[in-house]
Amino acid sequence: MPRAADPEGRREQILKAAVKVFGERGYYQATITDVANEAGVAHGTVYLYFHNKAEILQSLHASFAEWLASDLSGPVDGETTETGLAADLYRMFLGALDACSRHRQIAEVCLRERTTADSEVVPELKAVEAWLAERVSERLARAVAKGEARPVRPEFAGDVIFRLLGVAIRRLLTLGPGTDVDLLAREMVDFIMFGVAAEGARNNRADGRVSSRDEDKSEL
Secondary structure (H helix, E strand, O other): OOOOHHHHHHHHHHHHHHHHHHHHOOOOOOOOOHHHHHOOHHHHHHHOOOOOHHHHHHHHHHHHHHHHHHHOOOOOOOOOHHHHHHHHHHHHHHHHHHHHOOOOOHHHHHHHHHHOOOOOOOHHHHHHHHHHHHHHHHHHHHHHHHHOOOOOOHEEEEHHHHHHHHHHHHHHHHHOOOHHHHHHHHHHHHHHHOOOOOHHHHHHHHOOOOOOHHHHOOOO
C-alpha cells in the first residue's frame, strides 16, 4: 500500500486499514501490528497517531457518528408544511441508510463492536444516538400538537422509531450491496405510519372498541 505523504493522509491510511482488519478479524482479535501491516507502516508509526487500539475504534465511531449526524441534521420540523411527518421520517431514514450504504465497512464494524466493546470505547456513537432519539421525539411532539399523529408519548414513540432505524440499518447491511435504499426507507416509514393492522382493525381500536377475543376475556 503506498505511503501517505502528509500526517492527515497517514492517519486516514491507518484508519482505513483498521476498518479492514477489524472487519475481518474482529476488534478484540485484531492487534496494532495487524493494522500496521495492513497500512504498510511501521508498528511504532501507528502510535504516533493513536495511543492504543481503543482510540482507533473510537475514531472510527466518531467518523460514523459524524456522517450520520450530517445526513440527518437538516430541518426535521417540516419547514414546508405540506411535507408532514411521513416525509420527515422518510428523509431521516433515507439519510441514515444512504450514509451506511456509502460507508458500509465502517458501519458494519461500528454496529458490531457497539454491542460488544467496553462502553468507554464508543462515547461518540452513544452521544449521537441520544441526539438522534431526542430529535425524533421532538418531531413527534410537534406532530401530535399539529394533529399529524395520534396522541402518543413522544419519548416512548421516539425511542421505538429510533430503534427501528437501527433495525433498518442492520437489514441494509445484511442484504448487502445493491440494496434499494429508497425502497427500504419507504417500507420502514410506511410500517411506522400504518403498522400491520387492516384499516378496519385500526378504526376499531381508535374508536375504543375491543376485539372479540378481548370481549371474551372481559366476561371471565
